Amino acid sequence: MKKVVAAIMVLLFLCSPAAAFAEAPFTLELSGKEVERGGGITLSGTTPGPVDQVVVKIVSPAGTVFYIDVLKAVDGAYTQRVAIPASQVLAPAGSYSVVAGSGGTTLTQEFTIAGEESPGPGTPTAAPTAAPTATSTAMPTPTPTPDSDSGTPSNPGTPQPVGTGSPISAASPIPAGAGEASNARIKPELSSNGSYLIGADTLAQAMQQAAGQITIELPATAEEAGIALELPLQSLNLLNTGNTGLVLTDGVRTISFPAGAMKTSGDDQTRLRIVLNASWNKEAQSLVGGSVRSDAAYGSTGVLLSLVIQTINSGNITEIHQLALPAEVSLKLTPAQISSMKPELAGIYYVDGNSAEYVPGTLTAGTVAFKATHFSAYALLVYDKNFADMSGHWAEPAVKSLAARHLVNGVDAEHYEPARGITRAEFAALLMRAADRTGSVPANVASAPFADVPSSAYYAKQAAEAAAMGIMKGYDGAFRPNDRITREEAAVALVNASKYFKLAADGQAGKAYTDAREIASWAAASVAEAGASGLMQGDGTTFQPKKQVTRAEVAVMVSRLIQTGSSL
Incomplete structure (x- = not known):
């Protein structure tokens, strides 16, 4: 009887939740x-x-x-x-x-x-393994990506998918133990030729502790002097295979590459070289000066980041400009840099010596952040646009702020025409350009669902996006693009759009306007909410719901919508 009871107890233990879900050990x-x-x-x-x-x-x-x-x-x-x-x-x-x-x-x-000799010519062996030549040195070689912008290496080697188990021969271009790894953070090793090196073993060690990314810590002098960081290309392939991102930082400048951002190809001897340069020298000044040319609205801040990504094999260099996935970049500004500029007019620009391309970003607590889909040089510039008919105008700060974000333009180089009315099409285009900066606008939307919006219209895309996001719905299938937008229509659109922005709650109660009875029933709630949030304030007594919105007023409205004190 005791044996039967013991057997039942063992069976119950084996079937218990603790036994069933016991953590398996790490084995090899x-x-x-x-x-x-x-x-x-x-x-x-x-x-x-x-x-x-x-x-x-x-x-x-x-x-x-x-x-x-x-x-x-x-x-x-x-x-x-x-x-x-x-x-x-x-x-x-x-x-x-x-x-x-x-x-x-x-x-x-x-x-x-075993020590026997390898088979001679013609001797049958196991299925070919596409092994590398005796001079190969690295990990499994990835299949080249045809649509990448990385170019074609001089010695591509035998293409194989990552993880197929290609062996590594004795020679290694970078010492496997170069650098020091601790808790998924790596300090590279300074080589005799002045570049910083990270070996395959060091990266592999860091990957054991990585929780989605590895951070490489560079001294500040490396970026200020434009010193190169080099690592085996195949180590990057391992990071991509393991879905592990790569972060470069010197404590002031940080670039975060998600796994798969850098699409490269090369053989076992190929190095990946990354050169960061933040020096504000004569070359940098010339680059920025040539990019903005004679436009007096631009002013430099002395903040620039240049990044060059290359693959190197036997002296053959291939540059990689386009990223498969955007990298996140952040730059910490000094108090002196912040105090010497107008933050509300500052922005990040991609500069190539011929033109300056605005890149949306944020400025929060002294740190500039933006996303880069390609690399060369980025500069922090101030854009202080003056319009002759805005000097001293009550809406001038808002117009300057939106112009610095490249959301509004003048009717010509010198005039803004603040008192002119704005059409529903123009309003939709401006509002959706602002919304697009939040990253909330769908990548693809159906054609504009309005009978009076031709697909060829300049505002067709924005009208379709506004409808898809519930921001502007139109009237019985019509958008009325050429109608001047009224204040109550603007209130509805602004409130509908506000959920896509980080709009701080004002905490004010809805204002009681003396002309409240003139506000359409479909707009009443939005008018009250727009007043409570500070988006629209009226003249203190009346709201004037049927009045046309002017270009000056719309600049103030949209500026309030996006004004978090941090967006560039």
């Missing part, structure tokens, strides 16, 4: 202890988490990196087949160490390759 197993050339070895094991990453490295008898990859666990298990070259040069005889790391835990196993 090899398919064999002796491996023949031309064959392969399978690495496998378990991880505590269902989707943990495992960094696997195989070290040759000579102490060099033979193979390295990042494996992703599926349901708490991982496996990878590693091909062993048939050549004795690429796979020398001796003992190989397999090192696997995950979550700060490292495990080691060993296997050996």
Whole structure:
């Protein structure tokens, strides 16, 4: 009877939730202890988490990196087949160490390759593994991306998908241990030629602790002097495979590349070189001066960031300008830089020596932030546009602020015409340009659902977006694009758009206007909300709902909508 009870107790324990959901240990197993050339070895094991990453490295008898990859666990298990070259040069005889790391835990196993000679010509071997030549040095080579803007390397090598297990030969262009890794942060090593280096082992170590990104810490002098950072291209491929972003920072300037942002191709000897330069020297001043030319509205702040991305192989250099995914850039300004400019008129511009392209961004607590889809040079400039008919006007600050954000223009180079009315089409175009800066506007919307908006109209896209986002709905299928927009119509559109902006709550109660009875029922709630939020204030007594909105008034309205004190 006791045996029966004991058996039942064991069965109950095995079926209990604690037993069923016990955390699996981190393990590493090899398919064999002796491996023949031309064959392969399978690495496998378990991880505590269902989707943990495992960094696997195989070290040759000579102490060099033979193979390295990042494996992703599926349901708490991982496996990878590693091909062993048939050549004795690429796979020398001796003992190989397999090192696997995950979550700060490292495990080691060993296997050996016997000392017999490699097969001669014509001798049957296992299926070809597309092994690299004896001079190859790096990790699995990715398949080149045809639509990337990275160009074609001089020595592309044998294209293989990342993670296929291509081995690494003894030679390495960058010392595998260059740099120092700690908690997913890396301090690169200063080489004898003045560049900063990071080796494959150092990056692999950092990946074991990475929670989505690795941060490379550069000294401030590196960016101020334009010193290069170099790492094996295949290490970047491993970061992309492991969905791990790359962050470069010197404490003042930070560039965050999401995984897959830099699409590159190259063989095992290719280096990735990144050169950052923040010097405000004569060359930088000439670059900015040529970009803005004779436009007196522009003024420099002395803040510039130049970034060059290259792949290098045997002296052949390919520059990468376009990113597959945008990088996030932030620049910390000094108190002196902030006090020397008008922040409300400042903005980031992509400069190439011939023109300046405005890039939306933010300025918060002294830090400028923006997204870059391509790289060369970016400058922080002030755009202080003066219109002859706005000097001393009550709306001049708002017009200047919107002009600095390149949301409004004058009717010509010298005049704004503040008292002129604005059509519903013009209002929609301005409001949706502002909304687009928030990132809330859908990438693709259906054609404008209005019978009186031809697809060829300059405002057709904005009218369609406004309708899709519920900002401007029109009248019984008509948009009335050429009608002058009224104050009550503007109130409805502004309130509908406000949810897409970071509009601080004013806390004021809705104002009681003496002409409240003149406000249409469909606009009454929006007029009250616009007054409470400070978007529209009337003249203190009346709202004048049927009055046409002027170009001066609309500038103030939109400026209030986007004015968070931080947007550029």
